[in-house]
Amino acid sequence: MTADDKITLYYSPQTRAAGTRVLLEELGAPYDLHVLNMKAGEQRKPEFLAVNPLGKVPTIGHRGQIVTEQVAIFIYLADLFPQAGLTPALDDVLRGPYLRWIAYYGASFEPAVIDHFMKREPAPVTQSPYADYDTMLGALEQQLAKGPYLLGERMTAADVLWGVAFNWTMMFGVVPRKDVFVRYAERITQRPAFQRVTAADAEMAAQHAAAAGV
Numbered sequence: 001m002t003a004d005d006k007i008t009l010y011y012s013p014q015t016r017a018a019g020t021r022v023l024l025e026e027l028g029a030p031y032d033l034h035v036l037n038m039k040a041g042e043q044r045k046p047e048f049l050a051v052n053p054l055g056k057v058p059t060i061g062h063r064g065q066i067v068t069e070q071v072a073i074f075i076y077l078a079d080l081f082p083q084a085g086l087t088p089a090l091d092d093v094l095r096g097p098y099l100r101w102i103a104y105y106g107a108s109f110e111p112a113v114i115d116h117f118m119k120r121e122p123a124p125v126t127q128s129p130y131a132d133y134d135t136m137l138g139a140l141e142q143q144l145a146k147g148p149y150l151l152g153e154r155m156t157a158a159d160v161l162w163g164v165a166f167n168w169t170m171m172f173g174v175v176p177r178k179d180v181f182v183r184y185a186e187r188i189t190q191r192p193a194f195q196r197v198t199a200a201d202a203e204m205a206a207q208h209a210a211a212a213g214v
């Protein structure tokens, strides 16, 4: 890998970007952080909006290109480091289910969780991208009950995405702390990569709060 190949992760602590950092750690990937102090509103400054017009992290820069959206970032990074064993190969029978459950995160889970959190009525079931909240979560619960990982015995990048997501959504009380979800999230949060990122985030978040005077 050349210097040009190094991944830049636009980052803010204790946000969705933390999941991408955990994945980079799990992959053993070389990366630099471009840190944005969200408490000081740096994600809305023109410099960052020129990189990602939505002002959102995670965003990554790699080989002169920008990749946004967790779903795309997770697939991209895990494929970039196949030797880490976190992505089923193109001809693996698990490739389809792997992509299914990663896409489910962005296409069904996130919209459902945000509607639920905001106490907003979902669109009618035939128009809602996720049917309804209970059905969306029920399908996940059924899949995870087979365990120990989303695809069975094998841990993949999808589990990093989902383990981190269950951790924060249960913390915010937007997903119920069912045993199956708690045990699943712990499989990821007890790993050294998650622990390292969480400890570094606590320190960085405190520095950001002090710098922003909040």
Ligand SMILES: N[C@@H](CCC(=O)N[C@@H](CS)C(=O)NCC(=O)O)C(=O)O
Residues within 6 Å of the ligand: 014, 015, 016, 017, 038, 043, 054, 055, 056, 057, 058, 068, 069, 070, 071, 106
């Ligand atoms: N659609 C994006 C959403 C990312 C997102 O919502 N990021 C939040 C952090 S948790 C953010 O950057 N918020 C900053 C802001 O909007 O000011 C993805 O899937 O990656």
